[in-house]
Amino acid sequence: MLRKFQYLLALARERHFGRAAALCSVAQPTLSNAIRQLEEDLRVPIVERGHRFVKLTPEGEKVLEYARRICGDFDSLVQDLGAPGQDLSGQLRLGVIPTALPMVAHLVTPFAARHPGIRISIVSLSSRQIQRGLDNFELDAGITYLDNEPLTGVRMQPLYSERYFLLTQKQAAQHERGDITWAEAAHLPLCLLTPDMQNRRIADAAFLMAGHKVSPAVETNSLINIFTAVRHGPWSSIVPGQLLALLPLPEDLIAFPLVTPDVTYVVGIVYADRSPVVPAAKALAAVASLEKLASRIPLIVKEALARNGILWTATRATRMGGDQ
Numbered sequence: 295m296l297r298k299f300q301y302l303l304a305l306a307r308e309r310h311f312g313r314a315a316a317l318c319s320v321a322q323p324t325l326s327n328a329i330r331q332l333e334e335d336l337r338v339p340i341v342e343r344g345h346r347f348v349k350l351t352p353e354g355e356k357v358l359e360y361a362r363r364i365c366g367d368f369d370s371l372v373q374d375l376g377a378p379g380q381d382l383s384g385q386l387r388l389g390v391i392p393t394a395l396p397m398v399a400h401l402v403t404p405f406a407a408r409h410p411g412i413r414i415s416i417v418s419l420s421s422r423q424i425q426r427g428l429d430n431f432e433l434d435a436g437i438t439y440l441d442n443e444p445l446t447g448v449r450m451q452p453l454y455s456e457r458y459f460l461l462t463q464k465q466a467a468q469h470e471r472g473d474i475t476w477a478e479a480a481h482l483p484l485c486l487l488t489p490d491m492q493n494r495r496i497a498d499a500a501f502l503m504a505g506h507k508v509s510p511a512v513e514t515n516s517l518i519n520i521f522t523a524v525r526h527g528p529w530s531s532i533v534p535g536q537l538l539a540l541l542p543l544p545e546d547l548i549a550f551p552l553v554t555p556d557v558t559y560v561v562g563i564v565y566a567d568r569s570p571v572v573p574a575a576k577a578l579a580a581v582a583s584l585e586k587l588a589s590r591i592p593l594i595v596k597e598a599l600a601r602n603g604i605l606w607t608a609t610r611a612t613r614m615g616g617d618q
């Protein structure tokens with residue numbers, strides 16, 4: 295029965311019998327027959343079929359809900375029974391908001407060293423997709439904002455506070471101050487993340503607090519696209535400090551801390567608040583505490599900003615080294 299539920303989860307995710315079978319590493323007839331056997335076992339229609347998959351029936355949606363719980367609980371049981379002490383095995387499915395991706399290695403590297411038996415799957419998702427993935431048993435943990443938009447049914451482990459910077463070309467920078475206000479940034483041609491990203495909604499709210507509603511010339515769901523658009527186009531952008539910690543800025547780009555308002559939001563680990571807790575998710579939060587990442591990550595970002603010529607404190611920003 296468990297295998298049939300796993301096939302159903304794959305079918306619901308892929309919405310295609312062939313892709314679902316490939317995901318489960320079985321032939322398509324094997325998966326199709328298993329779904330039909332599940333329908334016979336439960337005596338309800340689960341899948342609406344034509345020449346191909348159409349959708350799940352209302353009964354199928356209810357079965358899917360139970361399948362997610364059963365498979366999630368089974369994965370947790372396997373980790374518990376097969377892992378005395380800290381020797382966990384299985385998989386950690388981790389959803390990460392795009393702006394946190396530059397920092398995720400500082401968490402998963404020590405986690406992998408402590409739990410070599412765990413396979414780690416990292417996917418870039420919006421904050422809403424992470425909440426949905428936790429609710430649907432499709433994710434074990436997430437890294438997302440903790441204090442901007444409500445999270446439900448989760449436990450939280452803070453990692454760092456995200457601060458925001460204007461990334462622009464040096465030739466477009468018209469003033470010598472070490473920072474720039476949100477109101478000043480609102481008058482520039484902007485390339486921003488798409489509205490489905492919480493980072494974009496944070497930026498929109500900050501602009502409104504500064505008395506401006508912006509309409510960006512370019513929208514994208516990729517930080518790499520933002521970086522290349524600013525470097526090769528006429529646009530500026532709003533980026534988190536941790537993005538600037540990835541690599542030194544090219545000579546033609548410059549970053550200014552954004553002030554008035556001074557906006558910060560906490561980013562951290564979230565995992566479902568249910569019993570039993572997924573062991574791998576609990577272990578991930580424990581590693582964050584053991585490695586003292588809540589204090590280490592801000593220092594990593596601060597040092598990287600300094601290498602890019604930005605000295606940031608809670609109350610003021612200064613630019614070091616003249617043209618740096």
